Amino acid sequence: MLFEVDPDVTAYKAQPGSFSYGPLGMRRFVPDFEVVRQGRTRYVEVKPMRWARRPETNRELRAKKAAMESLGHEYRVLTEMELQREPRLSNVRQLFHCHQHGRTVADEVEVRRILGRCDGMSIDRLARAMEGIHAVARIMGLICGGVLSFDDRTALCPDTVVRLCGE
Secondary structure, eight states, X not given: OTTTTOTTEEEEEESOOOEEESGGGOEEEOOSEEEEETTEEEEEEEOOHHHHTSHHHHHHHHHHHHHHHHTTOEEEEEOHHHHTOTTHHHHHHHHHHHHTTOOOHHHHHHHXXXXXXXXXXXXXXXXXXXXXXXXXXXXXXXXXXXXXEOOTTSOOOTTOEEEETTO
């Protein structure tokens, strides 16, 4: 769900293949995800914090990271502490619910016309300025599509200010 609503992620694949690590490359592992974000490929594993904190696990994860970096790959471990952090989790859930609406050229043109005259606008105000139905879902689709951005350290709500990306 996290990768599907991140406008910087252009592709991702679960269980992308196996890699060797450890002494003489005798051990193998399969990362949970291969993620292409901002043109760079990263490999991600998702592990429970209680597991990742164990000393033997920590050594293993460092060995995997070193092996991946020696191949020129980025490697990252995510725990529930990062994945479930608020307001990120609530924002992702809300965006995921609306991302299937997608974005249309007409919506993009309309929002660029409305926001072209200002630095940003609340979601509620922008929704009222847009024509047609389901304006909030359409705005969320434009966020997922990388047309609009917001301060993702804050919870998405009607008062959240959105801006055109790159502005």
